[in-house]
Amino acid sequence: MRVDATASRCTGCKLCQLACALHQFGENNPKKTAILITSDLLNTGHYRVAVCDQCGLCEELCPAGAVSKVDGAYVVDPEECTYCYICVNECPQGAMLVPSGKHTPVKCISCGDCVELCPTSALAMVE
Amino acid sequence: MNGYAGKILRVDLSTGKTWTEPVDPKLAREYLGGRGFAARLIYDEVKGAEALGPDNRLVLASGPFAGVFLPAGAKATFAAKSSATGLYGDANVGGHLAAELKYAGYDAIVFQGSADRPVYLFVDDETVQIRDASRLWGKGAIEAEVALKDELGEDYQIATIGPAGENLVKYACVGHDIGRQAGRTGAGAVMGSKRLKAIAVRGSQTVPVADIEALRRISKEMFLKVKADPGLQVWHDYGLGSVCSWANSIGAFPTRNFSSGYFEGIDGIDHHAMRERIIVGSKACFGCPMACGKFSRVKERGVWVEGPEYETTALIGGNCALNRIEDVAYANYVCDELGLDTISAGNVIGFAMECFQRGVIDERTTGGLAVRFGDVEAFVTLANRIARREGIGDLLADGVKQTAAVWGKGSESYAIQVKGLEWSGYESRGAPAMMLAYMTADIGAHHNRAWAITYDIAQGREKVEGKAAKVIDLQHVRPLFDCLGACRLPWVEMGLDLKYYAELFPAVTGLDLSWEDLLQVSERVYNLTRAYAVREVPGFGRSHDYPPERFISEPVPDGATAGSRIPRDTLDALLDDYYGLRGWDKTGRPTGVTLRRLGLGDVAEELAARGLVE
Structure with missing residues (x-):
């Protein structure tokens, strides 16, 4: 399962980011998120959404073996991560993110919290 | 302090000094934040000062709900002694500024004094700098915001003024998030008087809350209730535009300088016209499921504009008798760039149009311009003259009350204002x-x-x-x-019960109120x-x-x-x-x-x- 985004439906409310940070860190802080929303308003009138498509490249590239597939989603083990950030630099979606104050990259683990809350259904869980 | 960043940032633009103060728990308990903080600060610190002098304060304040996982914790208050009224004045703005301010570690910023050159305030967590803004002075409000985003990064939240604020138009607004405004009472003029072109904020910090599990439970219920409501689609499709035809049907739509509450041209500017002809997408404030903001494209003019919101369509559309949504949206864009509050600007220009129609003024007053109802070019020309205080615009920039006092001939009776602030979108x-x-x-x-x-x-x-x-x-x-x-x-x-908010307050703040x-x-x-x-x-x-x-x-x-x-x-x-x-x-x-x-x-x-x- 992975999160699929239809950017033209995104309103830029960032509720997905709030939900993500709550799930991953139990914190009120949309900066600690694995989903990235940026504005493309003055070009297209819409936002851009970057989210992991579970392609697995991070697992393939990780020299420490810190990434593994659990319940259909790739997860990073903070105990194993050496902060080399190869995954961050190489992620095709730009969806491996390092929150301020953290070292281990955070990525989407397909929990579905953002999908459940997204008011315009711009986000969906797909196989 | 749960629900609060815990600090107020002080900025003295005369001396260039900045410092922080802890939020007094008594202030939080008795005034909560936002407008409450602002009112107390203005009452205590602005005594007898001129609104556009260095002794006025400009307060930017968030509140305990801002930036928190709950519906639309997005509102920032801009407040000062008002240049429009001489009273306490405030205006709130959505977008993402209030939340970002909290993540940066501040519940409010209080500006005092006046810079000797154009500046902007840069805030990146603890890094606070007063920076030169000479290259931005004279730029439009959105133009300046885009320039700063290009320079600093997309993830900065920015508030700016346009030429109207720089030139001390008494109802100049503050712009934010490419087309939202803290519109009313002239906060933009107060910024201009301090030579403060912009405020740019970025933060990375967590907003602490008293009971995160209770917050998750209550807010999730609220979010899912809104999402399941069939009425939500109306907001996603039309936003506040759908208020227009309703207001017109009940005789409340300001028309031709509030001479009537019914506009015969409503079909050309209502939510259907807007949806079919200009809307491209939805643009929400932080954490808001409603997304009432519509992002629109006026192809014939080659401009993007957020809106028009109801108030803008009422005051620029009905009140100036513009009956094409493209004209209203373009005039909206012009006001946004100039940094003019669309409510006051539409009211003032509608007044000028009625005075022209009645012969209270003529081409000698207007510098040769025919100022007629329904003429978008006249609207745009006047808006530009107001923002730059050129010709007739210099008087109109002081507001409808002052303009009527100068023009006289009974025009005071149809200068539609109270306390010096132009009336907004409901003929009552x-x-x-x-x-x-x-x-x-x-x-x-x-x-x-x-x-x-x-x-x-x-x-x-x-x-x-x-x-x-x-x-x-x-x-x-x-x-x-x-x-x-x-x-x-x-x-x-959306009919979210107030009981939800009553439950949220202790979950966020831990205060037993x-x-x-x-x-x-x-x-x-x-x-x-x-x-x-x-x-x-x-x-x-x-x-x-x-x-x-x-x-x-x-x-x-x-x-x-x-x-x-x-x-x-x-x-x-x-x-x-x-x-x-x-x-x-x-x-x-x-x-x-x-x-x-x-x-x-x-x-x-x-x-x-x-x-x-x-």
Whole structure:
């Protein structure tokens, strides 16, 4: 399962980011998120959404073996991560993110919290 | 401090010094944040100062709900002694500024003094710098925001002023998030007087809350309730545009300088026209499921604009008789770039159009320009002259009240304002509660303190009894959202029960304040801003609470309210009732007893020492 985004439906409310940070860190802080929303308003009138498509490249590239597939989603083990950030630099979606104050990259683990809350259904869980 | 970043950032633009102060827990408990913080700070620190002088303060304040996982914790308040009214003035703006300010570690920023050159404030967590903004001076508000985003990064949240703020137009606004505004009361002019072109904020910190699990549970229920509501689609498709045809159908749509509440050209500017002809997508404020903001493209002009929102379509559309949505949207864009509040600008220009039609002014006054209803080019030309204070624009930039005082010939009776603030988007001759709401809004003729028109319709439009009590209730519950830093629309329009918000407050802050306690905070703030008016404006009182003569003596010519006017004895009955219920005297001043009941004993003492309360 992975999160699929239809950017033209995104309103830029960032509720997905709030939900993500709550799930991953139990914190009120949309900066600690694995989903990235940026504005493309003055070009297209819409936002851009970057989210992991579970392609697995991070697992393939990780020299420490810190990434593994659990319940259909790739997860990073903070105990194993050496902060080399190869995954961050190489992620095709730009969806491996390092929150301020953290070292281990955070990525989407397909929990579905953002999908459940997204008011315009711009986000969906797909196989 | 749960729910708070815990610090207030102080910026002295005269000395270039910046420092922080901890948020006083007593201030948080008694004023909550946002408008409450601002009102207390202005009351305490701006005494007798000129609105556009260095001794005024500009306050940017979030509230405990801002930036938190709950519906639309997005509201920031800009406040100062108002350049438009000389009273306490505030305006709130959605977007992402309030949340970002909290993540940066500040509940509020207070500016004082005045820079000797154009500057902007840069905030990146603890890094605070006053930076040169010479290259941005003269740029449009959105143009300057885009330039700063290009330079600093997309993830900075930025507030800017346009040429109108720089040139001290008394109703200049503050822009944010490519097309949102803290519109009313001239916060943009106060920024301009301090030579503060912009504020750029980025933060990375977590907002602590008292009970994260309770917050998750309550908010998730609220979010899912809104998402499951079939009515949500109307907001996603049309936003506030759908208010236009409703307001027109009930005779409340300001038309041709409020001569009527019915616009025959509504079909060209309503939500259907907007959806079919200009809307490209939705643009939400932080954490808001409603996404009432629509992002639009005016192809024939090659511009993007957020909106038009209802108020803009009402004041630029109906009030200036523009009957094409493309014209309204373009005029909206022009005002946004210039940094003009679309409500005041549409009101002032509508007034000029009526004066031109009546022969109060002619081409000699306007510098050769024909200023006719329905002419978008005339609107745009005047907007530019106002923002740059050129020719006729120099007078119009002072507002409709001052303009009428100069032009005379009876035009004062149709200068549509209260306390010097131009009336916003509801023609209210057939709506006594809404009329009273405009008369007694603390910042001047604005609808957001008490949007009572639906109560008028439900209770009977001619009825006067009970209307004052409802207006007071609304004047407490609605501005409470401005203290908390959340938008009220999920409650007003999606029907989210106020009980949710009552439960959220302790979950976020850990403070043991009941909903009734929170409403009393709002009442305290309302009395404080009134007390400020009494202290700052000689002779302030009842005479400042009347609407223009047009509404008293001129019946509405057409539409659903045809024949309606609001006689002076009705206004007096409304005011007597209102003052009595508020515990104010017959002249409209809070009594010492009332101030002390609300914990404003120090204010009562100060006013008593000046002979201003018994």
